[in-house]
Amino acid sequence: QSALTQPPSASGSPGQSVTISCTGTSSDVGGYNYVSWYQQYPDKAPKLMIYEVTKRPSGVPDRFSGSKSGNTASLTVSGLQAEDEADYYCSSYAGSNNVVFGGGTKLTVL
Amino acid sequence: EVQLVESGGGLVQPGGSLRVSCAASGFSFSNYWMYWVRQAPGKGLVWVSRIKSDGSSTSYADSVKGRFTISRDNAKNTLYLQMNSLRAEDTAVYYCAREYGDNDFDIWGQGTMVTVSS
Numbered sequence: 001q002s003a004l005t006q007p008p009s010a011s012g013s014p015g016q017s018v019t020i021s022c023t024g025t026s027s028d029v030g031g032y033n034y035v036s037w038y039q040q041y042p043d044k045a046p047k048l049m050i051y052e053v054t055k056r057p058s059g060v061p062d063r064f065s066g067s068k069s070g071n072t073a074s075l076t077v078s079g080l081q082a083e084d085e086a087d088y089y090c091s092s093y094a095g096s097n098n099v100v101f102g103g104g105t106k107l108t109v110l
Numbered sequence: 111e112v113q114l115v116e117s118g119g120g121l122v123q124p125g126g127s128l129r130v131s132c133a134a135s136g137f138s139f140s141n142y143w144m145y146w147v148r149q150a151p152g153k154g155l156v157w158v159s160r161i162k163s164d165g166s167s168t169s170y171a172d173s174v175k176g177r178f179t180i181s182r183d184n185a186k187n188t189l190y191l192q193m194n195s196l197r198a199e200d201t202a203v204y205y206c207a208r209e210y211g212d213n214d215f216d217i218w219g220q221g222t223m224v225t226v227s228s
Contacts, residue, residue, distance in 0.1 A: 097169035
């Protein structure tokens with residue numbers, strides 16, 4: 001149950017696009033289409049932004065999109081806004097009824 | 111309003127026990143798989159445990175297996191996590207969460223802090 005690998009930080013200017021990667025193995029990210037992304041503000045609970053690799057829950061802006069290639073999933077935030085500044089976590093089903101999270105990426109809007 | 115509210119956190123000595131609860135409201139609790147996820151101070155999210163909607167199936171992260179027990183009371187719309195043999199590394203905010211589709215979580219509680227220290 002090793003954590004998925006995310007870059008510690010990412011940044012972009014308002015209006016730009018930024019992509020956050022999430023690297024696992026063939027036993028988790030690469031083996032299942034059950035990758036999710038969460039947004040978390042300081043001292044707040046996480047919020048589901050993307051599920052099943054590419055799907056957005058109701059109410060999540062279409063500026064947020066997800067994708068996957070092999071063992072690496074990605075979250076892209078287009079048209080960056082100040083309120084997008086937060087921590088982002090990926091997660092994946094890892095077989096045997098286990099779920100594994102990434103270490104988190106702090107997104108800064110410059 | 112769909113809501114999860116955790117309670118029961120606090121300070122406990124190493125080797126001690128604690129039970130945290132999660133009260134659900136605004137949805138049909140008995141229809142959903144439920145999870146516990148924790149977050150140590152300044153650290154990332156870590157999956158802890160899950161339980162099937164009817165309580166018939168459970169699973170645990172290796173780090174808590176044999177020490178923690180997840181359970182639920184669908185009549186009371188409440189999820190529990192019994193934590194025994196607590197260690198300093200169990201110190202974290204414990205969140206309960208509702209499964210949305212498959213292994214993803216759309217509703218989270220506000221979290222309850224568990225501190226293991228002498």
